Each structure stands twice: as C-alpha cells, then as structure tokens.
Amino acid sequence: MNIEEVIEKLKKSLGDALLNYEIREYEMGIRRKRKLYEVWAEIDRSAFRKAVETIFSLDYPHLHLISGEDNGGDSIKMIYSFGVFYSNPWGEISITLKFDLPKDSLILPTITDLMPGAETNEREIREMLGIEFEGLKNKRHLFLPDDWPEGKYPWRRDEYGVEDMIKHTHKSVREIRKKGEGNA
Amino acid sequence: MPKTAYYIPIGPIHPALKEPIRVEAEVEGEKIVRVDVKRGFAHRGIEYMGMKRNAIQTLYLSERICGICSISHPYAFVVTAEKALGIEAPPRAQYIRPIIAELERIHSHILWLGVIAHEMGFDSLLFWTWKGREKVLDLLELLTGNRINYSVYMIGGVRRDLKESHIKAIKDAITYYWKFTEQMKEIILSDPVYKARTRGVAQLSKEMALKLNVVGPVARAAGIRMDIRQDMPYDAYADIDVRAVVPQDIVGEAKGDAYDITMVRIYEIEQSLDIIEYCVDNLPEGKILAIPNYPALLAKIRRTKGEAIGAHEAPRGEVVHYLKFDGRDGPSVWKVIAPSYNNINSWAPLLLGAEVADIPIVVAYIDPCMCCNDRVALLKTPEGKVLGYEYIHKKAVEKTKKIEKEVRG
Numbered sequence: 206m207n208i209e210e211v212i213e214k215l216k217k218s219l220g221d222a223l224l225n226y227e228i229r230e231y232e233m234g235i236r237r238k239r240k241l242y243e244v245w246a247e248i249d250r251s252a253f254r255k256a257v258e259t260i261f262s263l264d265y266p267h268l269h270l271i272s273g274e275d276n277g278g279d280s281i282k283m284i285y286s287f288g289v290f291y292s293n294p295w296g297e298i299s300i301t302l303k304f305d306l307p308k309d310s311l312i313l314p315t316i317t318d319l320m321p322g323a324e325t326n327e328r329e330i331r332e333m334l335g336i337e338f339e340g341l342k343n344k345r346h347l348f349l350p351d352d353w354p355e356g357k358y359p360w361r362r363d364e365y366g367v368e369d370m371i372k373h374t375h376k377s378v379r380e381i382r383k384k385g386e387g388n389a
Numbered sequence: 390m391p392k393t394a395y396y397i398p399i400g401p402i403h404p405a406l407k408e409p410i411r412v413e414a415e416v417e418g419e420k421i422v423r424v425d426v427k428r429g430f431a432h433r434g435i436e437y438m439g440m441k442r443n444a445i446q447t448l449y450l451s452e453r454i455c456g457i458c459s460i461s462h463p464y465a466f467v468v469t470a471e472k473a474l475g476i477e478a479p480p481r482a483q484y485i486r487p488i489i490a491e492l493e494r495i496h497s498h499i500l501w502l503g504v505i506a507h508e509m510g511f512d513s514l515l516f517w518t519w520k521g522r523e524k525v526l527d528l529l530e531l532l533t534g535n536r537i538n539y540s541v542y543m544i545g546g547v548r549r550d551l552k553e554s555h556i557k558a559i560k561d562a563i564t565y566y567w568k569f570t571e572q573m574k575e576i577i578l579s580d581p582v583y584k585a586r587t588r589g590v591a592q593l594s595k596e597m598a599l600k601l602n603v604v605g606p607v608a609r610a611a612g613i614r615m616d617i618r619q620d621m622p623y624d625a626y627a628d629i630d631v632r633a634v635v636p637q638d639i640v641g642e643a644k645g646d647a648y649d650i651t652m653v654r655i656y657e658i659e660q661s662l663d664i665i666e667y668c669v670d671n672l673p674e675g676k677i678l679a680i681p682n683y684p685a686l687l688a689k690i691r692r693t694k695g696e697a698i699g700a701h702e703a704p705r706g707e708v709v710h711y712l713k714f715d716g717r718d719g720p721s722v723w724k725v726i727a728p729s730y731n732n733i734n735s736w737a738p739l740l741l742g743a744e745v746a747d748i749p750i751v752v753a754y755i756d757p758c759m760c761c762n763d764r765v766a767l768l769k770t771p772e773g774k775v776l777g778y779e780y781i782h783k784k785a786v787e788k789t790k791k792i793e794k795e796v797r798g
Contacts, residue, residue: 231472234627235480235673241621243698267615268602269698269709272724284711284724286698288620292613294630297620301698322602322734348429359434 206290208242211263211298215246218259222252243299250304254314257285260300261319264289268316269299271326273306273334277362280305281334283313306336308363315340333360394422397745401430405508405749408456408759412736412752416745424740426733431759436723443718444470444544444690445683451710452538454725456760458497460490461703462710462725463542468623469699469710470544474690476680480673482546483624488559488668489532489541490701491661495566496525497704498654501756502577505651508749509586514577521569528562531555531792534785544686545679551672554796559669563662570658578652587647590747591739591754594645601734605706606657607755609635610650612643617702625668634660647754687718696722703728705756727761 208228216223229243248256260266266287274282283306291297315338316323327338328347335358346353359367395416401409409430415423435454439447451462499522506514526536532555533539541549577583598611608615616633618626634656636643680686696713706728713722732755739751
C-alpha cells in the first residue's frame with residue numbers, strides 16, 4: 206500500500222473528521238537518492254478512536270510515541286505517532302495524528318485493548334499532563350513517586366503545573382548564573 | 390502441607406542491578422506467580438530542562454540521557470532537528486556519523502554479552518568480553534576525545550573530521566573485531582553450557598513482541614524484521630541497504646529466547662563492521678558542517694518554525710525524538726522515547742511462570758537502561774560542583790593529544 210492509498214483509507218473512514226493532512230517527503234541517501242514519506246493528520250478529537258482503528262486495519266502498527274503539548278491555553282495538543290509497513294526496506298510509513306483536547310474534558314479512550322504495550326505511554330501522559338484514559342486498567346504512577354500531590358502535572362504550563370515545586374530545573378542556566386544562585 | 394507464597398523484592402538498589410529499578414516477585418516454590426515492576430527512581434525530567442535551553446545545549450543534554458551509548462540520543466536529536474529545520478548535513482558528515490554510531494553498537498553489544506554472562510555466573514566470559522571491548526573504547530576516544538559523551542554530533546553535521554591516522558586506526562580495529570567476533574561465536578554460541586542456560590529462557594513470541602511494542606534486538610530475536618536503518622534509512626545507511634538481523638536468516642527459525650538475542654547481537658557486530666568498512670572506504674570529501682557558525686545556526690533555528698519526529702536505531706533498539714521549534718533558539722516541545730521504555734514491558738509477562746534462577750537472565754536479556762528510561766542528566770564533582778564546559782573541554786583536548794601521540798608512536 207502506498208502513501209496515497211493510506212490517505213484514501215483515512216479519508217474514507219474519518220470523513221469530515223479528518224480536518225487536514227500533509228504528506229511529508231524526505232529525500233535520503235548520498236549516492237542513491239530515495240524518498241521516505243510521513244503523514245501528518247489533524248483530526249477531530251471525536252474521531253480519535255476511529256482513526257486509530259483505521260491504522261490498525263492497515264497493518265499492525267508500531268507505536269512510536271504519544272506526546273502532548275500544553276501551551277498554557279485552553280486545550281492540550283495531543284500527538285500520536287504510529288509506524289506502519291515496517292519490516293520492509295524503505296517501506297515504513299509514519300502516521301502522526303494530532304488533535305486538540307479541551308482542558309475542561311481531558312478524557313481519551315485507551316488504546317491498550319488494541320496494543321497492550323501502549324500502557325507505558327498512556328500512564329506517562331496521564332501523570333504528566335492529567336489526561337484520563339477510559340479503559341486503562343493500570344493507573345499507577347509510572348515515573349512520579351506514589352505520594353505525588355494530586356492535581357499537579359509536570360508538563361502543564363497552567364496553574365496545574367509544578368513551578369512552585371522545583372527549585373532549578375525550570376530556569377535557564379543564564380538565569381541561574383545572573384542571580385548568583387550557584388550551579389543547578 | 391499447604392503451599393506458602395514468598396515475596397522477593399529485588400531493587401531498587403541491588404548488586405545485580407546497575408541502576409535503580411524494582412522487581413517484586415511472589416514465588417511458590419521455585420515458580421514466580423505474581424510480578425510487579427516499578428520504575429522511575431531516577432527520573433529528572435530532562436525534556437523539561439531541554440525546553441529551557443537553546444538547541445545546541447539541548448543536543449549535548451540529550452547525550453547525557455544514556456550512560457552507556459551516549460551517541461544514540463544525540464543522533465536521534467540531530468536527525469529530528471534537521472528534519473524540522475530543513476537542514477541537510479554535508480555528505481562527509483553523513484558518512485562520519487554512522488561510523489561513530491556503529492562503533493558504539495560494537496561496544497554496547499560486547500558490554501551486554503559480558504553482562505549476561507555475569508548474570509549467569511560466567512565471570513571469566515565477562516572479563517574476556519570486556520577486555521575485547523577496550524579496543525573500541527580506545528578508538529572512540531581517539532576519534533572523539535572521550536570514552537563516553539563524545540560531543541561529536543552537531544545539527545547539520547559533525548564537529549570533528551576523520552584524519553588519515555584515524556582511518557588507519559579504524560581499519561586496524563575492524564580487522565581485530567572480525568577475529569574477535571569469530572571467537573565469540575566459537576566461545577559463546579557453540580558452548581553447550583551457555584546454550585543450556587539460555588535456550589527457552591525469556592522466550593518471547595512474535596505475536597507477543599508486536600503487542601508489547603518491543604524494539605531492537607528483542608523484537609528482532611522474536612522474528613520481527615524491524616530496524617530503523619532498514620525501514621526509514623538516514624545518512625549513509627540510505628546508501629548501504631542495511632537488512633535487519635533476524636534468527637530465521639541465521640538458523641532457520643526464531644525462538645525469541647535469550648540465546649536468539651545473543652546470536653542477533655553477535656551477528657549485528659559483524660553487520661556494524663561491514664557498515665564501518667563501507668563508510669570508511671567511500672568517505673566523501675568536503676566540509677563537515679552545514680552551518681559552521683553556531684550563532685548563525687541559532688539564528689536559523691529562531692527563524693524556522695517546524696516540528697518533526699525522528700529516530701535512530703540505537704544498539705538496544707529505536708530511539709524516537711519529537712521536536713517542535715516555534716521562534717525560540719531552543720525546542721518548545723521535546724519528547725524522548727528510549728528502547729528500554731518499551732522493552733521493560735516484556736519483563737512482567739516473561740517472569741510470570743518462570744523460575745527464580747531465571748530472574749537475572751530475564752532482567753538482563755533486554756539490556757535495560759534505566760537512565761534512558763528515566764532520562765537522567767547532570768554531572769557533578771564530589772564537592773557538588775557542576776563540571777563546566779571549559780573544564781571538560783580542556784581535559785578532552787589534553788587526553789586526545791596524549792592518545793594521538795601514542796598512536797603515532
């Protein structure tokens with residue numbers, strides 16, 4: 206399946222929920238130039254589960270990462286990146302899904318039923334950004350200590366962030382040196 | 390008499406674990422009936438630190454994520470940053486980078502062979518393999534100035550060129566390691582005791598490996614032909630046609646156990662030697678940095694907005710980075726996924742039903758790296774002072790001069 210067919214499949218399955226998409230092309234190689242492709246799709250949050258199921262219907266994917274960005278506004282931008290058709294030389298197509306999750310409803314369906322290995326990623330996102338994954342069985346902290354205070358999330362840049370808890374890591378080296386506080 | 394379950398807590402501090410992690414096992418007799426893995430004992434939020442620094446500082450911060458293969462994270466970082474910023478490294482740099490990365494794979498795989506042998510109690514094998522590993526560490530020190538944290542990659546190229554004397558030293562090392570790999574096959578793979586201790590232990594099926602999202606030699610030993618250098622090639626790997634090393638190509642079938650992983654790693658050393666040989670023989674002429682002026686590079690980063698996901702096939706598996714630049718000289722978002730992040734997932738299912746004596750092998754077979762997983766940074770002297778750039782640079786220059794003198798005789 207080539208990149209156009211992947212896009213067609215996503216379009217057919219998501220309809221209007223596929224807000225926009227971009228095919229990125231990277232030319233690699235010095236002596237022999239060949240191309241690699243990536244799909245970056247912006248989707249509607251309601252179609253997230255459907256989009257993931259569509260990717261699973263193409264090929265059993267490899268989950269590259271789940272990440273999220275809080276820029277201090279009203280929503281968190283989520284990024285899910287999957288790789289399909291790996292195992293083939295030059296054949297892997299990376300599909301990245303992006304969508305906004307409003308802060309007043311930070312809930313997403315889990316994908317651990319489709320891929321149990323995604324549990325680590327979801328647990329990390331849950332404790333770092335405060336997103337609830339419906340259906341995630343293991344909700345224990347992954348990296349943070351068990352007695353971490355409720356309602357504080359290290360990656361948040363709003364009032365739920367941890368500015369007041371960390372002495373140095375949020376400051377730049379220049380800032381620390383300027384204030385003469387010694388080394389970080 | 391009713392059976393009693395015993396609870397064995399291993400770690401976070403334990404002589405068999407070089408870094409902190411906790412494995413809690415409940416055993417009935419010799420069988421493990423319940424297991425729990427806790428991680429995060431060394432988490433320092435390195436991504437958060439990176440987001441407060443400029444991209445060049447973050448690149449060298451990324452080098453400090455892993456304590457053993459310190460080129461893996463900067464490689465993924467530069468690949469990602471170049472994709473996001475639209476910078477292309479010069480051909481010579483694209484050939485030098487894989488040489489360093491493959492030398493590191495050799496050292497990392499040999500280190501693992503020593504570790505797994507040690508976990509089984511074969512300490513003479515540990516000393517023998519680690520003695521063999523010294524040569525590649527010396528070579529890396531000659532090429533970069535350091536045995537670890539080489540600081541040799543840069544966004545848009547590399548910081549050090551290869552001289553004629555370096556190429557000669559690399560060729561000598563290649564000859565040495567071809568012989569050493571043959572010996573390893575003879576001593577490790579053909580050894581009946583090693584075989585008895587690893588065959589069928591820590592066995593991961595292909596289906597299970599896919600579901601657990603494992604990467605690198607763990608996935609390849611289970612029969613998945615997965616390798617970033619093959620699936621999404623970059624730099625000189627794109628010219629070489631790297632193929633994933635899987636047991637079915639060597640012995641006809643993949644069992645996915647500790648023996649298969651050993652085999653995959655030994656054959657990957659040979660593959661690395663081939664790659665280094667190709668890169669050295671076909672090294673293009675020319676410059677090594679796309680933008681040699683660092684303030685100009687930072688200015689370009691400030692002017693460019695973009696995001697990208699990039700990956701490098703580290704010795705333990707793929708390292709994935711996500712970077713977003715939006716008008717600052719540093720990343721506004723940085724996310725790091727290391728191989729152990731996924732591979733540790735396989736511990737719990739593999740330990741369930743296994744015997745107590747197999748715990749060290751199951752724990753060691755994925756080559757766990759807690760620093761990668763937890764992303765540790767910061768280097769301090771015993772007095773608590775952070776070692777500054779000037780001090781480290783001075784020491785590195787002194788040491789390189791000393792080694793170069795030794796090489797020249």
